[in-house]
Amino acid sequence: MPYIPHNKEEIEEMLVACGASDLDDLIKQTGVPQANINLNIPPSKSEFEVLEHLKRLGSLNSNNLTYFLGGGYYDHIIPAVVNSVISRSEFYTAYTPYQPEASQGTLQALFEYQSAICRITGMDVSNASLYDGGTALFEAMTMSVRISSRKEVIISKTVSPIFREMIRCYSSNLELSIIEINETEDTKSDINKIIENISENTASVIVQYPNFFGTIEDFSELCEAAKRKGAIPICSVYPICLALLKTPGEMGFDIVTGEGQSLGLPLSFGGPYLGFMAVKEKYMRKMPGRIVGLTKDSKGRDCFTLTLQTREQHIRRENAMSNICSNETLCAIAAIAYLSVLGKEGFVKTAELCHSKAVFLSNLLSEIEGVSITNKDNFFNEFTLKLPCDASEVVSKMIDKGYAAGFPLGRYYPQRKDELLIAVTEKRKREQLKSYVAALEACIWT
């Protein structure tokens, strides 16, 4: 029997200590009406057999595609160090660090993670992680409602449609009014329209950077306009671009969230990922999620502990800032290991490679007849390509040639059926970029 160590004599001895004649008798004493049920479950497999079975299932996936598919989730290099760190069983088999004396390792790693998030985003205080980028953005939105006591939220349609659908779902019982503002034709946030809509009822204004189409924009003016009317500017951000781009902190955002998958986590078919959140200091006590703080032990030595726990559900119950209990600690540890081993230079170089390669690819693609870049000269590593035909058909043909060619925008933006969202990471080589262009041209024109 896997994972249960008891031998016959021990079972006997323990049953005697418990005053039961056998295991069924013991279970009966607990008051459970049944002691055994007949389950339609396959018999136990050995470790070898389980691995064989899963290898077979794994082989049913398409594993040789070259990715130009992003949409907020990217195929980046993961240095070996990352897995080495999170494979330390002292990290991955531990529980939440509620006993700080026995958990200084997790606590310090999270404190360093929080520090790195603040340094990247230009914000003051980071929490110790949330589930993913979408739930983090929703938590930011409800935080703005709590702070402002207002019930209206403005969200640009340039924000990930995946996140917007999640926000719509979570808000259905909360009596909030969510105003979505269409993007401009050239894939920018319609800042003028957003500003026009801000009123004394607006709790927050939500945008994304770079936006879902890959477009980069300066939101400084928007942040100022929102704050003038007492609304909280919120930004969801792709962390890799912040190696090069102006930080949301500098632009004036009060709350910044994002999907941290790019910071050393595999794509893993949708998770686990990492939601991050950082805020300006004045909102620290309104932030959901765990926060690690520096303090002293009884001998006056520096140490770490979970702090501001009165915000959490253990104490506040129905009045808690959020219901979150488990978060994504191990993913946050992966992120700080990733950022540490890339380091200051490596992080910037990774971003430069992503950007340069995306520009290189976009220039080559521009030469294809009938094709144009919708957000030309205005993107980081993902851009929108307008095709002379249906994008999802082209993507389908490209799969046969071995490419996950991008994300057809028609799925979420019906008027953009002929547009394709293309992502480039540092993993793509010059030759791959060139052959991608040739393959795409062939798919469009033959």
Next chain:
Amino acid sequence: MDMIFNIGKSGRKGVTIPAHDIPSVLNIQEKLLRKKKPELPECSELQVIRHFTLLSRKNIGVDSTFYPLGSCTMKYNPKMNEVVAAMPEFSELHPLLPQLRHGGALTQGALAVIYETERLLSEILGFAQFTMQPLAGAHGELTGVMMIAAYHADKNDKKRKIMLIPDSAHGTNPASAAMAGFITKTIKSSNDGGIDINELKTNLNENLAGLMITCPNTLGLFDPKIKEACQLVHDAGGIVYGDGANLNALVGIIKPAELGIDVMHVNLHKTFSTPHGSGGPGSGPVGVVEKLVPYLPISRVVKRDDGTYALEYNYPKSIGYIAPFYGNFAVILRAYAYLLSIGKEGLRRISAFSILNANYIRQKLKAFYHLPYDKTCMHECVFSAEKFLERGIHAVDIAKALIDKGYHPPTICFPLIVKEAIMIEPTETEDKETLDKFINAMIDIWKTINENPDKIKECPLTTPVSRVDETSAARKPITSI
């Protein structure tokens, strides 16, 4: 203290990044550029590894020591599961692939894992269907109560806003119910620690949305009144939510759906052996009875007649998208591997041996520690340190003393209905020698409490730091450098 930010040297590099094989360009408007590079560490690869290895040694996990943390089910995390989760055939798979045209064909293996795990859980718990999407236990709770809200709204029963929650419940229950727009009402436990049927009856009216219960309850006891309570709630038009935190006591013994529970989350990181990761990632799939199936989140994985798997979205009554994709897939994968290895015979043994281990500890320690509810328990037992208060000793002091004995402490000060609670959950994967040593350590601590309580107040002495000042940390928080 050495932080990762101050152990390196300017210009030092870690891992090598590929060289440019195309012209390096910066085609971004000047006003959108960052003026200074972010101040990240500048360490060698060895420095990074040594730093985090040293940090890990200031931690303890299930692999290091007995970890009887009540309500958390800190069972052994099989290493096979980690091998499976790291298989590139799964780990490199982009979640948007199956959403491309004909994309389902690209991810048949991954969709099969989700579908088959759903079916296994449905069979084990007796539900019609499961969603694997919730990303943690509390996220599953939120999903479940949102489905209750959708059910009442669909029946045009909009008055049903009251969610009843026992005072013994996990704090996440009321927090989740509030997030789904419910007004929570606490109901007191009866003298036996179970549901007070009379108090429940006074709350059965046209405003009742449902009842959230934990089975076995947070005292580790099976409440024989649970069926009656579920029936009463159903008769009054309410829905029963089951908190699956304690499922480790039930698998293979009874199907929660047969008790009358309508919707329930399970924690893959508890019952189904996936690691806790120092506080996540978890996974909190939710099972439902037939009448709640229309409200399950989308997308759903379906199996077609030809044996292939596909994503379906067309469920107009669904609560919508609660996760970006299909759940914490790599966690689901681990749980699937575990379920295959446990098999039909193993499921009942999980609960039987977790019950045996918990009762063994209960019997051996009850002469020393007060047991407020002295009944045969299920997978965990709850003692009280209240009687030591006169000697100046709290539950937290016993916890710290256990750290010095080499153990992770039990859960303390929960459930709230027991003063100075000490909640011990050994799990089925611990052997008798380990339990005996732990019992002896607890008895040793009991002796010290009686002979020299001040010594206990100094614990822990063996850890990298002594007792931590949590109060001043909260007064003027320093949360980054």
